[in-house]
């Protein structure tokens with residue numbers, strides 16, 4: 001069965017799902033997006049993702065003609081049309097199609113596309129052994145807090161991981177520290193305490209990050225939000241990445257150096273188990 005896309009008011013098979021060649025998403029990456037995980041035919045944290053989509057659009061001054069409820073309805077209908085069980089719904093919004101000029105066009109309808117996509121859940125082996133990552137200089141812009149369509153630096157970062165035969169990267173920002181994974185938030189655990197960078201323009205305010213903070217409280221694991229260096233990551237007992245696709249993924253090697261004992265630790269396991277409990281309660 002061909003996947004069904006929602007494109008500007010219509011549900012269309014993938015082969016017919018097109019946007020204008022003058023779409024500003026294509027010309028400038030001028031737009032925002034979101035990814036929601038469906039489990040067992042049910043969305044997980046859909047409302048939170050849609051709220052963040054609206055927030056991202058508002059930061060780049062795209063005036064949305066859809067209410068939160070309408071966006072939620074379209075996402076649910078797109079999932080239904082695709083008989084979506086355990087995968088993603090992507091929601092992409094651009095400023096719309098217009099003759100190419102950088103400043104905003106006077107009157108253009110935003111483009112909205114929603115589609116299903118296989119989830120990026122890591123392979124079983126990576127979950128069992130932990131991920132191997134390398135650090136790369138963070139060349140991204142100073143608005144990493146919005147989910148912008150223009151993700152070129154992330155594309156290059158993920159490709160670098162592939163070329164180095166590792167699972168992912170950590171962004172190391174000059175003068176700041178280790179801020180995030182390639183498309184995930186980072187946590188580390190050291191001597192009884194969990195650490196994650198505070199919200200700032202350098203990191204994306206992940207919905208999973210927020211959930212993991214909630215889960216850590218539930219598990220009575222003390223947590224501190226602070227900026228940290230690569231040295232602290234390398235000296236950690238455990239390192240983990242959190243995202244819609246990864247959930248909580250243990251990192252066991254950074255730049256060829258083992259983290260802790262080089263296997264997924266008890267805290268990563270406990271956080272993942274409790275996160276999974278929340279998914280089960282919401283979707284099963």
Ligand code: PDD
Nearest residue numbers: 035183184185204206207208209243244
């Ligand atoms: N990426 N940081 C970055 C740079 C990201 O791209 C993502 C998500 C996250 C985690 O956000 P969340 O917990 O809301 O998924 C953090 C998604 C999965 C993607 O681009 O496909």
